[in-house]
Amino acid sequence: MSQYKVPLRDMQFVLFDVLDGEAEFQRLGFTDATRDLLDAVLEESARFAENVLAPLNEVGDREGCTFDKATGKVTTPAGFKQAYEQYVDGGWTGLVSSVEFGGQGLPQAAGFPQKEMIDAANLAWGNFPLLSHGATEALLHHGEDWQREVFLKPLVEGRWTGTMCLTEPHCGTDLGLLKTRAEPNEDGSYAITGTKIFITAGDHDLTDNIIHLVLARLPEAPAGSKGISLFVVPKVRVARDGSIGEANAVRCGSIEHKMGIHGSATCVMNFDGAQGYLVGQPHKGMVGMFTMMNAARLAVGLQGLGLSDRAFQNALAYSRDRLQMRALSGPKFPDKPADPIIVHPDVRRMLLTCKALIEGGRAMSYHAGLQIDVSHNAPDENEREQADALVGFMTPIVKACLTEWGVECTYHAVQCYGGHGYIAENGVEQLARDARITTLYEGTTGIQALDLLGRKILQLQGAGFKVMLGMIEQFCADNAGNTAVAGFIAPLRATAAQWQQLTMQIGKRAAANPEEIGAAAYDYLMYSGYVALAYWWARSVAASEASAQPDSFKAGKRETAKFYFARILPRTLGHAAAIESGSDPLMTLEAEQFDT
Known part of the structure; x- marks a missing residue:
């Protein structure tokens, strides 16, 4: 079974040294978010992740969720319900939610390390x-007053959970094809009828x-998508005054049997005239859904980060212990029958790649969380707009x-283990299986790429891109005489300049x-990620x-940054060459010629 130790020191370094979080939080009005308080929150969250959640990871993979076809009920693996009760009792569900609705009102950025811990564990x-x-964000920004009052408090407290029901059997990303319908009822509610698939946590106990x-x-x-509305549909009916009624006409039809995340219920949900309430304006449902989706997309990025870190930790421990051959330059541990595999260049290549992507990615993602706080709370309107564009x-x-x-x-973790990584008892193969879904749900990598280039660059004229370029140039100017980063300034400026050139060319x-x-x-997209990581390193x-x-x-x-600039940042060269080749290499082959 794989182990997990929360990387508290690096999380705190990013939050407080790299991002100057304590001063930023105070500037933005989060007066309670002191370093002492946040350190205590992170330490307690780490204990919960390590001692409660991590031991259940293998249990969830082995047992999975179970579905009772007769009742439509889903049961979670052993220990999951008790862990959730501890999570709610600890007040973790409302960590960054508004005090008005029962939350603790901490900054969004303060919740990013906690989210990473949970996903890694x-x-x-x-x-x-x-x-x-x-769901809380969607209702907060788009719901009516009574909806916020009735639904947000139980969600923030963790007494209820939320889902996002988009995908249907005949349509995935192209939501303009959806068929689920909403018929108005005499009492102002709506009868929702249709089937949704791939619904995470659609039913559970x-x-x-x-x-x-x-x-x-x-x-x-x-x-098309201009005719889509958003509705809140509870599993158990809830009246406008908050009173609880009978079971609603919504039921899980089945759960999926998946490659990974076996302990997570992925449901087919059937709505058969279920009572729901309109959220926001008619035919403007995509606005509210994107509020929810963008929050989820950042959260899924943290899932990838957490899994990377857990895999790296276990590969590193194994590489320090596993004896195999001698170093090419001669024995490093002559008292042992062989050297540990961490002495071998190729193993170090894999470990350093993980370390560079994880620690750079941690800074990049936590900064995105901070920009959410800035966009909502900065005293200057222009600063708020720039932060919103950047996030x-x-x-x-x-x-x-x-x-x-x-x-x-x-x-890479599986490769470090060799054949021992392919068998289940070491636990890294589970991490590899679980990681695969993160590139798919909440929008595949291809969808993210189209969103970045088609919407954020071309449609919105690169507003956030310009902010990012300005950050890079400001850093380079401010550190022109800083010997600690002297070797990074020129390549960072060069790749940023090429990034701008490629953008205009496209x-x-x-x-x-x-x-x-x-x-x-x-x-x-990938070019952008590697340049952004160079900046953060x-x-x-x-x-x-x-x-x-x-x-x-x-x-x-220092040494990991040197590795990143020498060995990983050059990946941009291949991506740039692919961009410059244009569309012809992809589009000239006729569809019927793929199988010849």
């Missing part, structure tokens, strides 16, 4: 409370009620890159041929040198 369990936050956010069509709604720009990068790197890092080609957007999107080294961290910690940051 037990990703499948973490999926049950995952979408409650998104952890709470008494589940709040479904459902996309459906009103009668005579316009065709919108970074969301597809965080989601896609951290999950793609999660697949890469869990793969824009010009797309004006003549829209296929150029889809042809360039994936490589543009340079910034992390600068922060470490200025911090009170021990010399060994500083040396670890």
